[in-house]
Amino acid sequence: MRIDRYRLDRVIGTGGMSRVWLAHDDLLDRPVAVKEILPVAGLDVAAGTRTVAEARAAARLAHPNVVRVYDVLLGGGRAWIIMEHVPCRDLEALVRERGPLPPAEAARVGLAVLTGLDAAHRAGVLHRDVKPHNVLIADDGRILLGDFGVALLADRVQGPESGPLVASPGYVAPERARDGESSAAGDLWSFGATLYFCLEARPPFARPTAAEQLAAPFAGPPDPMVNAGPLEPVVAELLQVDPARRPSAIEAAERIRALQRVHRSPAVVFVAWVMAFALLGGIAAALLTSLA
Structure with missing residues (x-):
């Protein structure tokens, strides 16, 4: 064909x-x-x-x-x-097979997606369908955001969308589900739901039906996280119902990097102490040998 x-x-x-x-x-x-x-x-x-x-x-x-x-x-x-054409696996398939990603790996995936989203928003383009299936883990190691097939120029959005809602219920922003309003903040909510899936292997509002999933964000916070570790605060910020309270793509990336630095520091200090004690032990052993 x-x-x-x-x-x-x-x-x-x-x-x-x-x-x-x-x-x-x-x-x-x-x-x-x-x-x-x-x-x-x-x-x-x-x-x-x-x-x-x-x-x-x-x-x-x-x-x-x-x-x-x-x-x-x-x-x-x-x-x-x-x-x-990108030879790859999508994030949804990867997590379904391997289970929840460790926070450090989820942060790496998230930062790559946020970098792509920030570039899109700066160009005036909304994605409108950010979800695990559209995050691609390429065979060469790249992480890409795909399927801008429902992308919309941000400067052409004039009020609610017309026509049927084209999005996955577990990953569509509350204001878009209710009012048909697309925005960069809506993409960030969908990204937050995707990051939640990375860490928990389920969407943040897992419910039996699509209608229940769409309504759940208005009823209360997302389901409790058990694997998020240091990423839990930024996921919670991204999943706020009020679009004005969500961070932008670049702000979310800065928060993730800051969390990485804070939670990496104790490990670095511990390793430094171990190396110092090993070095001192070696010096002491050498001195005792020379004295003998």
């Missing part, structure tokens, strides 16, 4: 509104990922046009922690987003 100059080889991922193909760009002779936006009942006729506009917004980003968007096409009544 082909779409323009791209040969679609096989499906490598599916979602409610899309599927992703491993493909080949015949002009530039390189592998690419092609996201096919599927027709969905209830979406208005302008959905394809909006998809193209939003993907073009994402194409403005060029950052090592963001999956690149190369091209956007309309064909066969569908929209096709041509993206960088």
Whole structure:
């Protein structure tokens, strides 16, 4: 199967509104990922046009922690987003297999995602679907934020979104679920829920139904964390219901780095004392030997 100059080889991922193909760009002779936006009942006729506009917004980003968007096409009544192909595993699959990540590893993943989010927000682009499935752990060690397929230029947001909510219930910000309002602060709430998942292997408001998950943030704080360690305060800040009280991407990154420094220092001091005692012991042993 082909779409323009791209040969679609096989499906490598599916979602409610899309599927992703491993493909080949015949002009530039390189592998690419092609996201096919599927027709969905209830979406208005302008959905394809909006998809193209939003993907073009994402194409403005060029950052090592963001999956690149190369091209956007309309064909066969569908929209096709041509993206960088990244051999990887997604964060959700990694945590499901390995269990909760240690705080130090979760912090490393989180800082990479925050760096990509900050670049997007500075470019005026919102992600609107930050979740573990869209955080990619590349085979070469990179950590990238992918799937800006529902990205929206921040300076074009004029009040609530129209059309159906396109987001995962466990990771959508409360104000977007209730009022349809997208913002950088909403992306940060979703990031906080993703960081929570890294540490606990479940979303912060795990409930039996989607409706209950969407309503839970308004009823009280997230479910207690047991594995977060020093990261618990920053996760709590990110998951506040009031968007104005959440840190920005750069502020959240600064908080995580500060926590890393504080909790790394005792270990460094302990190692230094051990090395000092070992050195003194060696000197003492040498003196006793010389005296003997």
